[in-house]
Amino acid sequence: MRYIDEFRDAGLARNIARAIAQAAQPAREYRLMEFCGGHTHAIARYGVQDLLPPNVRMIHGPGCPVCVLPIARIDAAIALARRPGTTLVTYADTLRVPASGGQSLLRAKAQGADVRMAYSVAEALALARAQPGREVVFFAIGFETTTPPTAVAVRCARAEGLKNFSVFCNHVLTPAAMAAILDAPGGVPLDGFVGPAHVSTVIGSRPYERFAREYGKPVVIAGFEPLDVMQAIRMLVHQVNDGRAEVENEFTRAVTPDGNRKAIDLMDDVFETRERFAWRGLGEIPRSGFRLRERYAAFDAERRFPAEVAAAPVPDHKACExxxxxxxxxxxxxxxxxxxxxxxxxxxxxxxxxxxxxxxxxxxxxxxxxxxxxxxxx
Amino acid sequence: MKADYIRPLDFRAGCVDMTHGSGGRAMAQLVDELFLPAFDNAWLSRLNDQAQFTVPGRRMVMSTDSHVVSPLFFPGGDIGCLAVHGTINDVAMAGAAPLYLAAGFVLEEGFPLGELRRIVESMAEAARAARVPVVCGDTKVVQKGKGDGVFITTTGVGVVADGVEISGDRARPGDRILVSGTIGDHGVAILSHRENLGFETTIRSDTAALHGLVAAMVEAVPGLHCLRDPTRGGLATTLNELARQSGVGMRLDEAAIPVAPEVSAACELLGLDPLYVANEGKLVAICAAGDAERLLAAMRAHPLGGSAAQIGEVVEDARRFVQMRTAFGGQRVVDWLTGEPLPRIC
Known part of the structure; x- marks a missing residue:
């Protein structure tokens, strides 16, 4: 496949692996966090760790949107799905996230709740148009990548005067979570970040500059293909060796310093930043999540169905790390x-x-x- | 004499109704005007509640498979031919020659008779081509909303020659693992026709009866160890089943596994791994290292095995891990399928 196979070439991978092995100083540890789940998946699926020297270790960050959903939000989604006359639409992985009391959306669905899996928010909109007698709630999750499409859907719903479509907004913000990891008490054993791919196509590379400047951590934005990841690791190793902390961009074919202006404007029109938002495993993080602005309140499931979206936090499973x-x-x-x-x-x-x-x-x-x-x- | 049925079945605009499953005259008419002429064989036309036949040899093989695929018609096939191929293949994976099929239909009230005829004729055509007749059957009708058009269960019997001992628990360290062709075609063909996915492909289901290929393989290597068709759960899940049954591990070479470029591209788009996507006309074979070349040549000489490949070997591993050297140069586990990414694929 063109534009795919080139980024998975085993020969090139060996060359980069050799370069990393030569650059990595044996006496030093390189603890690099890939923030995004897309990178985590690429590293695991292609066996990237096997191509790295033992002292270059990848740490998997919190950039998996379903992983950071707190239990209380899944409980709320289940409550919404169980409302009579309501259809809850969401992305597939969300269905299996454990909630309170051994529940999940998948189990709620088996027990009769109307839960649908979708590849895009457009399917939820289409469902709302086709079933004017039912409430269609889109359980919106994800980082800045999936947020602009949700914004478009909300604007479409308003333009069309749809009365039965709403969004249960759980969109979260990448830079806030990176800061929370670095601010954690006791410090963090981290020497640099492989920066997000798709998120950065939207927000650009500038929002990461504070991590280099204020925290002294190098950031290299990388694409989701395994060669992208390898190249970014090589660039991080060089930064660490040189004592530099800069934002570098490996993913120049898609990421610019300022990002996608149109997408940012769309998000800004529809969403505002919450004072704080709870992340599973990380706790409450200030200014780390979006909610719908007042002018779109008619499409905000939290405002329309306050009884279902209870605010009480639910602690994570005790044994879970x-x-x-x-x-x-x-x-x-x-x-x-x-x-x-x-x-x-x-x-x-x-x-x-x-x-x-x-x-x-x-x-x-x-x-x-x-x-x-x-x-x-x- | 007056005709039994005043009015013939209306295959243009008619629908299945509850009377077609009642056991009364309407059901008899459905059998007479649809099933008997389509399947057209001496056993079925005797209209007994069972079929009688003699079988050669001593060891019989029996298998059954229910089909609930959605949509009913897809590129490269439909639920009818799939129901024939699926059971023939399950019987054939013992190295057996399939002889007879039975078919059970669960029809939903309101299902168009014209579509039912298309399905039954496709089934009959597949059975004829495979030379495995459908010799008995059953039809039930459920109320509207209690089914989804048509579900078909087929059962098959066959015989296996003396000396052929093919079983999922016979893989041994050092054995070679072969696959008969490109993987993932069926699942992607089905997905491309699901209503909520707006993508078009030229990929067709690989649904096919594999007993001819199996016969050629058994002739070339009678001491073949394992055969299995990687349907639901795909190649990855099938290999994990075999590893568990045999108490062994496996090492695959990703670069050797055949995947059509269109399937690979569709999987990229949908976030799927072709290793987990269903096949309906492919098989996995495991044989002793010394037999691998002969087996591969026999597979490649058959029309359904043209792109057969050796993809890995069996190793000793108490953990029963299926591992793979990735095309990128790393190593990873190829695990069991988790969850249900593609419901109702067959």
Whole structure:
């Protein structure tokens, strides 16, 4: 496939791997966080870790949108889906995220709630048009990548005068979460970030400059293909060696310093930043999530159905180490329930739900490294 | 003498109604005017509640498969031919020659008779081409809203020759793993016709009866260890099943696994992995290393195995991991399918 195979070329990968191995100083540790789930998935699926020297370690960040959804928001989505005459539409992975009381949207659906899986918010709009007698609520999740399409849908709904369409907004902001990781008490064992790919096509590279300037952490924005990731790692290793902390852009074919102005304006028209928003594993983070502006209140599920969207926070599962893993303090295999109680088929923590989650990626692609072939599987 | 049925079935505008499953005259008419002429064989036309036949050899093979695919008609096939191929293949994966099929239909009230005829004729055509007749059957009708058009269950019997011992628990360390052609075609063809996905492809389902290919393979290598058709869950899940049954691990070479460029592109767009996408006309074979070349040549000489390839080997691994060297040069686990990304694919 053109424009795909070029970015997965094994020969080029070997060349970059050699360059990384030569550049990485043996006495030094390089702890690099890929923020995005897309990068986590690419690293696991293509076996990128195998091509890196042992002292260059990738830490999987919180950039998997379903992984950071707090339990209370899933509970609210289930309550919305159970409202009589209501259809809840959302992206597929969201269906399996564990909620309170052993529930999930998938289980609620099996029990009769009308929950539909969609590839895009446009499907939710189409459903609202086709079923004027039913309330259609779009359970909107994701970072700055999926936010502009939600904004477009809300504007379309207003322009068309749709009365039965609303958005349960859980869109979250990347730079706020990166800052929260760096601000965590006790410090963070991090030497640099592989910066987001698709998010950066929207917001541009400028919003990361403060991480270089104020926190002294290098950031290299990278595409989601495995060669992109390798090249970004090489650039980070050089920055660390040189003692530099800059924002560099490996993904120049799609990312500009200022991003996509039109998309940013759309988001700005429809959404405003919440004072704070709860993230699973990371807790409340100031100015880290969006809500609909007052002028779009008619399309805001939180304002229209306040009884269902209760505000009380629900604590994460006690044994689950998602928080420490998302902050880079622990690896998935360090968690007691990893691969025993918590598996992709029966996730306890949200990191085990999506293939972009740190635990699911390690379980599905990398767990052969944890034991020797002669050991009986646990 | 007066005709049994005053008015013939209206295949142009008529629909299935509850009487077609009642056991009464309307059901008899459906059998007489649709099923008997379509399947057209001596067993069925005797109109008994069962079919009688003698079978050669001593060891019989039996398998059954229910088909609930949505949509009913898709590029390269429909639920009718799929129901024939699916069960023939399950029987053939024992290295057996399939002999007879039985078919059970669950029809939803209101389903157009014209579409039912298309499905039944496609089934009959597939059975004729495979030389495996449908010798008995059953029809039930459920109320509107209690089904989804048509569900078809087929059961097949066959016989297996002496000396052929093909079973999922026979993979041994050192064995070679072969696949009969490109993977993922069926699943992507189905997906491209789902109403909520606005994408068009030229990909057609690979649905096919594989007993001819299996016969050629067994002739070339009678000591073949394992055969399985990677349907739901795709190649990845099938290999995990075999690894578990045999208590072994596997090492695959991603670059050797055949995937059509269109399938690969569609999977990129939809965020799917072709390793987990269903096939309906492909098989996985495991044989001793020394037999691999002969087996591959026999597969490639058959029209349904033209792009067959050796994709990996069986290794000792108490954890029963299927691992893969990625085309990128890394290593990873190829795990069981998790969740249900593509419901009702067959």
């Amino acid at each position: 998602c928080g420490a893993i998302l902050r880079g303090h622990k690896r998935p295999q360090d968690c007691k329930v990893f691969g025993t109680v918590c598996t992709p088929d029966n996730p306890i923590g949200a990191c085990m739900v999506s293939s972009e989650g740190a635990c699911a990626a390690h379980y599905s692609y990398g767990r052969y490294r944890d034991t020797a072939p002669t050991q009986e599987a646990a």
